[in-house]
Amino acid sequence: MNDSKNLILAVLLSALVLLGWTWAANKYFPTANPPSGKSVNGQRQAVPQSQTQAQPATIAPKALQNRDQVLASTPRVRIDSPSLQGSINLKGAQIDDLLLVRHRETIARDSPPVRLLSPIGAPDAYIVQFGWTAQGATAPDLNTVWTADSTTLTPGHPVTLTTQTPDGISYQMKIAVDDGYLFTVQKSVTNGSAQPIAVRPIGLVSRAAKSTDPSTWTNHVGPISVFGGKADYQVNWKDLDEKGSASFADVSGWLGFTDKYWLTALVPTGPVAADFRHSPSGAYQAEFAAAPVSVAPNQTVTTQTRLFAGAKEKTWLDRYEDAGIPKLSKSIDWGWFEFFMRPIFDLLMFLFHAIGNFGFAIIALTLIVRSILFPIAQKQFQSMAAMRKLQPKMKAIQERFKEDKARQQQEILKLYQEEKVNPAAGCLPILLQIPIFYALYKVLLVSVEMRHQPFILWIRDLSAPDPLTPVNLFGLLHFTPPAMLAIGILPIMVGATQWLSMKLNPQPMDPAQAQVFAIMPWFLVFIMAPFAAGLQLYWITNNVLTIAQQWHLYRKYGLHLADTHPVHT
């Protein structure tokens, strides 16, 4: 009676897990990328209203135009580097046109590169602007048209933008770019008037809409900052929607917006006032203003601001961290297991560069981790082999205390103790393995390096779910099944290998638990289906290695399946 109650409970619980999963998966684990990348929604009406506390540079919202038309409507300086292409808008000195040429929107061969920044007036407006606010003088604004000393900005060849106001103040920006994603801007003010003036260097990042990537508790997307050496992932789009802004006074570090893989961050020099804002037009803005500096007549004051705009490739982030941008690699949301993930990440990258295929690098990494954990399984099997010799004694105990189960278990435990064997591995190995496997999962989740990396055969993007599903006969029937039913081949293999590896593990004696065990592999199919193929591949490899390890150990110690079912306590 009790058993059947347990069974019903197990089935009910399982059904709940299955139904709740789709909801929970979307809410907490949307790990895989939509295969098409960033969507461009031409209907979006939001236009950023660039305004800082002191400089309300309002842009009249106008209907969205074709991006090429917008780009052609103002004078520009071309940006051309191995990682970036785009242009600087001389009207307003904005960086508002930036393509990440080493990353593509989709895996299609003719796919355009990923667009990070886009001009105001075009779809998905996302801009960076530098400037000043001034007291006792005029400062350039969004309508100021600057003069450039060159038509192209390339690494090693900075461009200088200049403008002069009617009251005799000269403003100058020397913009340099490197081979990666860092812009360095030297901003100077020369006071050509007869009066002393005060200026505040400012900078802002403004985007018309929030990221299309979801923010989850395993991976933060949205406003991000590192001030005083501490990364802040706590400000979310929702907080800005509700409260309007989040401010920081007298802080040093950097701030900006992060997507799942991309980051735009302002790095001011020295302490500044900074905030994130949500404007009524729907735009989100990160901005800073440095302390006022007074400039005497004929004096020049120079400040430096850096801008990171690009993909969160760890090699570059680390390099910029060494160059003095505090904790830039924290723009990757490592989470609690950071200390553990970093070496795993480095090892994975090393394997990737050595092997040349990201899928095989994942397999190699899993192999290495499992060989480190091998002695634990080995020791467990030694114990199980030793237990075989105890079989007669165990039988005797079971006979003697047939009526009293509790006494029987106690006696068996005593026997284990006397003979110094125990088939159970203990909880420490399990508690140690959970962070290891979570760290592996997290590494695959956050790394832009896995994006659009092929494996073999039909897996062309390890960061997206397995595209081939038997539900529509592997694409022979021309329909797209609903997401919950689109079970790929890899997740089915996850379930099958999981079932086999669990068969080879010691079986639970409690019938309800045995039921959970029996159903779990098939749940896993549904659970793993929406995940990135790289994660599925890792899981399959892990299962196959478990099966191979058990098989090897059974043979080595001359055991049979029946020997590995320990008496339960």
Next chain:
Amino acid sequence: MIAKLMILVAKAWQKGPSQILPPSCRYQPSCSAYAITAIQRYGAARGGWMALKRICRCHPWGGQGYDPVP
């Protein structure tokens, strides 16, 4: 308060992960049951420390058998 939270974590472990992981207890009572008793009897700090020491004993090269909370 902290003690209650820790006991809740231990109970959640028993109901959740422990159910789907292969059986692995070397000791009697299990580590989670030991933790609950220890925290109830000695409080969050001392009980928690005892539970941690117990978990660290619970590996293939460690001890085994009947090991109740003192």
